[in-house]
Amino acid sequence: MEIEAVGGYEGVGRNMTLVRIGNSQLAIDCGIKLDSYLLYYGKDERDFEEIPTEDLLRVGAIPDPHTRSPIDAFLISHGHLDHIGALSRFLDKHKAPVFATAYSSGLISQKLTKEQLGRIFEIDYKHEIPITPSLSAEFVQVTHSIPQSSIIDIHSKEGDLVYAADFKFDDDSKIAKTDYKRLKEIGRQGVKALVVESLDVGKEGKSYSEKVARAKIRDVMSFAHENGKLIMATTFSTHLERIQTLITEADKLGRKIIIAGSSYMPNCSMGVNMGLLDLPEASIVAGKKLDRVFSKIEKGGRENYFLLVTGHQGEPGSILSRIADNQFHFHLTTEDFIIFSSSTIPTDVNIANKSQMIDKLKNHGVRILDDVHVSGHANKEEHRKLIKMLNPEHIIPCHGDARMLASYLELAEEEGYRVSDTVHLLRNGSIVEL
Numbered sequence: 001m002e003i004e005a006v007g008g009y010e011g012v013g014r015n016m017t018l019v020r021i022g023n024s025q026l027a028i029d030c031g032i033k034l035d036s037y038l039l040y041y042g043k044d045e046r047d048f049e050e051i052p053t054e055d056l057l058r059v060g061a062i063p064d065p066h067t068r069s070p071i072d073a074f075l076i077s078h079g080h081l082d083h084i085g086a087l088s089r090f091l092d093k094h095k096a097p098v099f100a101t102a103y104s105s106g107l108i109s110q111k112l113t114k115e116q117l118g119r120i121f122e123i124d125y126k127h128e129i130p131i132t133p134s135l136s137a138e139f140v141q142v143t144h145s146i147p148q149s150s151i152i153d154i155h156s157k158e159g160d161l162v163y164a165a166d167f168k169f170d171d172d173s174k175i176a177k178t179d180y181k182r183l184k185e186i187g188r189q190g191v192k193a194l195v196v197e198s199l200d201v202g203k204e205g206k207s208y209s210e211k212v213a214r215a216k217i218r219d220v221m222s223f224a225h226e227n228g229k230l231i232m233a234t235t236f237s238t239h240l241e242r243i244q245t246l247i248t249e250a251d252k253l254g255r256k257i258i259i260a261g262s263s264y265m266p267n268c269s270m271g272v273n274m275g276l277l278d279l280p281e282a283s284i285v286a287g288k289k290l291d292r293v294f295s296k297i298e299k300g301g302r303e304n305y306f307l308l309v310t311g312h313q314g315e316p317g318s319i320l321s322r323i324a325d326n327q328f329h330f331h332l333t334t335e336d337f338i339i340f341s342s343s344t345i346p347t348d349v350n351i352a353n354k355s356q357m358i359d360k361l362k363n364h365g366v367r368i369l370d371d372v373h374v375s376g377h378a379n380k381e382e383h384r385k386l387i388k389m390l391n392p393e394h395i396i397p398c399h400g401d402a403r404m405l406a407s408y409l410e411l412a413e414e415e416g417y418r419v420s421d422t423v424h425l426l427r428n429g430s431i432v433e434l
Contacts, residue, residue, distance in 0.1 A: 001158040005426035007063035008399045013082040016063035021156045024132045032085030035349035037061040062086035076100035078149035079107035091116045101148035143170040145376025146238045159192030168378045172211035187390040194392035198400035200377040202407030208374040221249040224337035230302035234312040235341040237263040240271045250306030257283040261310030294330035312342035314353035324360035334365035395423045
């Protein structure tokens with residue numbers, strides 16, 4: 001069994017891992033490094049798909065697998081851009097099927113050509129997927145900050161490889177349940193290697209449940225409703241459970257719902273169609289002609305509206321950034337509230353973008369409620385629980401910078417693993433043979 005660290009092993013984003021067993025080769029995830037893309041193209045109006053692949057490779061925005069042999073299949077753990085965003089760049093070169101859950105498949109399909117769409121296969125949990133005569137895969141449900149996330153188990157004659165990036169153990173999620181029973185069964189059957197994310201492993205204890213986020217939102221929404229006029233919020237456009245909470249609380253307060261931003265439109269529509277999101281009947285979801293939408297707020301009374309917008313990371317071109325830059329005939333006042341139901345993704349570009357945008361928003365006098373959020377990533381004790389359930393022979397931490405990977409090494413050593421023997425620290429482009 002040979003494992004190549006293609007992307008995501010030296011920082012956050014651009015996740016991709018290759019697994020070679022015999023003559024077969026599988027790719028797990030294929031994402032973009034969004035901050036690298038924004039650094040070079042964030043203020044350029046060209047769409048990501050219009051930028052040449054060689055340019056994206058040059059700036060480190062997409063993975064660069066050094067493989068000449070064909071890929072037999074792409075296995076997608078979940079639908080975040082840092083796991084699916086680069087897939088379209090590889091499907092012409094590698095004529096392989098793509099296996100993903102329904103929600104992930106829908107997100108992937110938004111970026112593919114008609115010819116590529118025929119290669120997407122929606123999978124169900126608890127079903128074994130034959131890939132080659134000697135290889136199969138299984139998707140196991142787990143909780144994360146996006147619907148239908150998966151831990152992937154690859155079955156082979158060399159043993160099982162389990163891929164867990166990204167996950168948390170949230171027993172109070174309203175749209176997902178971690179399949180602990182199946183994970184324990186896989187552990188009893190024997191796991192050769194665990195490839196596992198490391199973003200929050202350095203944080204002691206357990207990550208907070210989405211139930212805590214619901215309580216936070218209920219508290220700050222009530223406060224903003226009583227002490228201000230317009231309530232705005234921003235969060236991840238794929239975090240449907242969080243979007244549902246924000247909308248539900250606004251609806252309870254009697255506010256009219258407006259959702260603005262091009263990424264919200266398809267994601268919310270797909271969520272409604274899949275029964276993952278329930279929008280009040282009079283809700284407005286808009287991607288264009290926003291001045292017309294904003295005029296409704298001015299005419300209808302700011303205190304009667306809840307406005308959900310893109311821009312939680314301060315992304316150039318997002319609705320919130322454009323409002324901060326006075327690009328609309330719509331302006332914020334000292335009686336308006338903005339709720340950031342998100343944390344800043346820990347990269348230099350995101351930190352800088354969000355900081356600059358918040359400074360601009362403060363100049364408008366708007367009141368800011370930040371970090372009304374819980375993480376979608378496991379803390380140290382959840383990682384420990386995963387190790388104990390799976391009892392893998394080898395562990396390979398992924399998806400993190402040097403500090404995060406080092407924190408995982410500490411945990412692995414606590415659990416009896418030895419560096420370079422049974423726990424392996426890889427860099428992008430390096431390979432370990434087990």
